Amino acid sequence: MSTTVACSSRCRGVGYHSEERFDLLTSVIATMLAMRAVLPPPRTMHVLNRFFRSEPAPGLLLIVATLAALVVANTSLFSTYDEVLHDSVLGLSVHAWINDALMAVFFLLVGLEIKRELVGGELATWASRVLPGIAALSGMIVPAIIFLVVARGDATIRDGWAIPTATDIAFALGILSLLGSRVPGSLKLLLTSIAILDDLGAIVVIAVFYTSDIAMLPLGGAALLIVGLIAMNRRGVMALWPYLALGAALWYCVFESGIHATLAGVIVAMTIPTRHPVPQQQAPLHRLEHAIDTWVSFAIVPLFAFANAGVRFSGLNRDDVIGQLPIGIALGLFLGKQIGIFGAIWGAAKLGLAQRPAGARWIHVYGMAVLCGIGFTMSLFIGGLAYADSEHFMGATRVGVLAASLISATVGSLVLIRAPSAEK
Numbered sequence: 544m545s546t547t548v549a550c551s552s553r554c555r556g557v558g559y560h561s562e563e564r565f566d567l568l569t570s571v572i573a574t575m576l577a578m579r580a581v582l583p584p585p586r587t588m589h590v591l592n593r594f595f596r597s598e599p600a601p602g603l604l605l606i607v608a609t610l611a612a613l614v615v616a617n618t619s620l621f622s623t624y625d626e627v628l629h630d631s632v633l634g635l636s637v638h639a640w641i642n643d644a645l646m647a648v649f650f651l652l653v654g655l656e657i658k659r660e661l662v663g664g665e666l667a668t669w670a671s672r673v674l675p676g677i678a679a680l681s682g683m684i685v686p687a688i689i690f691l692v693v694a695r696g697d698a699t700i701r702d703g704w705a706i707p708t709a710t711d712i713a714f715a716l717g718i719l720s721l722l723g724s725r726v727p728g729s730l731k732l733l734l735t736s737i738a739i740l741d742d743l744g745a746i747v748v749i750a751v752f753y754t755s756d757i758a759m760l761p762l763g764g765a766a767l768l769i770v771g772l773i774a775m776n777r778r779g780v781m782a783l784w785p786y787l788a789l790g791a792a793l794w795y796c797v798f799e800s801g802i803h804a805t806l807a808g809v810i811v812a813m814t815i816p817t818r819h820p821v822p823q824q825q826a827p828l829h830r831l832e833h834a835i836d837t838w839v840s841f842a843i844v845p846l847f848a849f850a851n852a853g854v855r856f857s858g859l860n861r862d863d864v865i866g867q868l869p870i871g872i873a874l875g876l877f878l879g880k881q882i883g884i885f886g887a888i889w890g891a892a893k894l895g896l897a898q899r900p901a902g903a904r905w906i907h908v909y910g911m912a913v914l915c916g917i918g919f920t921m922s923l924f925i926g927g928l929a930y931a932d933s934e935h936f937m938g939a940t941r942v943g944v945l946a947a948s949l950i951s952a953t954v955g956s957l958v959l960i961r962a963p964s965a966e967k
Contacts, residue, residue: 601840602717605919608845609852609945616853628850641850642927645843647794647808652839653742654812655832660739662817665732674888674897675736681887682737682915683708683744686879693871699936700868703929705748706940707875709921711948712738713844715914718952722959729900730911737884737915745921746809753928754802761799765807768793772814779820783827786815803928844920851923854941863939872926872943876916877951885912910958916951918944 615624628638635643660666666675686707694700715734719726768789775785790811798804815828825833863869888908891897899908922944930936 599717599720601713601844602715604841604845605711605713605717605848608848609919612849612851612853616855617857621853621855624853638850641847642924643798643804644794646847646924647805648835649808649839649843649847650746650805651790651808651812652832652835653746654809655815655828657739657743657809658812658815658817659828659832660736665736666739671736672740674891675733675740677891677896678733678884678887679737679740679744681883682710682741682880682912683748683883685883685886686875689879690871690875693874694867697867700871703868703872703926703936703940705745705752706922706926706929706944707872707879707918707947708741708748709745709918709925710738710741710880710915711917711919711921712742713840714917714919714948714952715911718914718917718956719911719959722956725959725962725964726911727900727902727907730903730907733900734911734915741915742921745925746806749803749925749928750806753925757801758799761796762802765793765796765800765802768796769810769814772811776814776816779816781816781819781824781827783815783831786811786827847920847924851927852941852945854938854945859938859942863935863942866939868936868939869943869946872918872922872940873947873950876918876922876944876947877913877954878916880916880951881909881912884915885909888912904963906962907959910955910962913951913955913958916955917948919948922948 615621629636632640666672687704690704690707691701694704712735715738716731719731719734772786772789772793775789780786790807793810794804794807797807797810812828815831817826817828819826885908888897888899889905892899899905923941926937926940926944930940
């Protein structure tokens with residue numbers, strides 16, 4: 544795997560079967576347009592193809608979805624937007640289907656990426672895990688401490704301590720790719736590895752700290768289904784549909800148990816085989832990752848952003864903008880991430896525990912650490928868990944996350960743009 548695009552499949556633009564993956568997405572769009580008799584000329588299709596194959600595409604689409612949510616939330620369209628999100632479909636609101644069901648597919652992809660990298664990828668050995676592991680852990684602890692310091696004396700907002708611990712890999716990698724040769728390939732590899740372990744930490748946090756009252760009967764059903772998934776893995780079942788069928792049932796049981804249903808996606812991912820007994824055949828894990836990656840990147844995550852990033856400015860008060868909650872989140876992401884990650888990498892290098900990324904100067908490492916303050920998707924997701932019953936707190940959360948992400952993206956980009964060339 545190339546160090547330039549080392550990779551989680553979210554390190555877009557390359558990776559196995561990327562051309563097939565983006566050809567599929569472009570074909571779907573072309574089919575939809577053809578159904579409306581407005582099929583664009585080949586040149587337009589070529590431009591679409593190039594865009595969807597590009598590394599920054601998922602991050603750019605997230606920006607578009609976020610801006611669309613902000614526009615809709617602050618115009619006459621808000622009432623329709625709010626009504627649709629709260630419409631009931633099969634017993635759940637549209638918003639709940641997005642956050643609890645579609646995001647389970649997102650977490651399925653996250654789990655597949657984590658397993659792939661830990662089993663046979665860039666994090667397959669303990670030596671390769673040291674630097675990103677230390678950086679990811681420090682990059683979660685320091686932001687949480689900063690948030691709790693800012694939130695001291697207000698017990699009502701302390702549940703949001705984990706909001707600034709997350710990094711949005713699509714945004715961060717999108718910016719690095721836009722900067723091109725100014726950023727050493729080893730830095731993209733390190734950022735990807737940190738983000739993967741950061742996702743793993745977020746999954747543990749959600750499972751341990753954001754679980755409501757447990758219903759034992761559905762939990763028992765979930766346990767039996769997990770045993771079934773493990774048994775299929777051990778017996779060498781290579782077809783994907785049995786895993787997905789049990790996975791759907793597992794999602795329902797986990798949802799009913801009180802544990803957040805998205806964790807079912809991670810559990811299923813951990814049971815998907817990483818190797819095929821026939822050497823010429825693609826492993827089930829790679830087939831599934833290939834199948835859902837495009838849909839997660841270009842549909843599910845932007846839809847989540849559109850449904851969750853709509854800040855209604857007219858309804859904001861002073862505390863929503865400069866209160867303890869938004870300031871704690873913003874400082875945790877912007878300052879906590881850069882202090883935690885850069886400090887951990889610098890300390891590990893000075894103590895001889897790991898080496899600075901090849902070809903990167905310390906200013907490059909610092910710029911990358913600042914970009915890790917772009918929390919967005921996972922931060923908003925955790926915010927929704929922490930303040931599920933308070934739209935007021937969620938509004939302040941959106942303000943803090945959006946402000947920190949914007950500042951981190953701007954400052955991190957300027958640092959890397961002004962940095963000298965990478966070392967040879």
